[in-house]
Amino acid sequence: QAQLMESGGDSVTAGESLRLSCTASGNTKWGSWGWFRQAPGKEREAVAVMYVGGFDTYYVDSVEGRFTVAQDNAKTTLYLQMNDLSPEDTAMYVCAAAEAIVSPPDLSYFSYWGQGTQVTVSS
Numbered sequence: 001q002a003q004l005m006e007s008g009g010d011s012v013t014a015g016e017s018l019r020l021s022c023t024a025s026g027n028t029k030w031g032s033w034g035w036f037r038q039a040p041g042k043e044r045e046a047v048a049v050m051y052v053g054g055f056d057t058y059y060v061d062s063v064e065g066r067f068t069v070a071q072d073n074a075k076t077t078l079y080l081q082m083n084d085l086s087p088e089d090t091a092m093y094v095c096a097a098a099e100a101i102v103s104p105p106d107l108s109y110f111s112y113w114g115q116g117t118q119v120t121v122s123s
Helices: none
Strands: 005-008 009-012 018-024 032-036 045-051 065-070 077-082 093-098 117-122
Touching: 005 093, 018 032, 018 093, 018 117, 032 065, 032 077, 045 065, 045 077
Parallel strands: 009 117
Antiparallel strands: 005 018, 018 077, 032 045, 032 093, 065 077, 093 117
């Protein structure tokens, strides 16, 4: 059974940057691995998701050009580099993985979830 643990969340001012990390343990042979977020009163949404096999990385429109998802060579740590943060990015960021390739990233097909790390952006 795989486990995911996030870190890197913080309170920052608009325009600043943060890098989130997600460390995986156990069986990490994912087809899909990425970051989701949930703001108060809103539904959880996919932010950035990587796939095996050469599929294009998914980014939600609101973060395109500002956020970058990447993984280390061992494929045990997933990163989310977030630049030019805005108050609209305030949310709990959660790392999740699926054994299959889930494109587009339907949350219901992701079986493994971390506990999340809070990102708060003030204006």
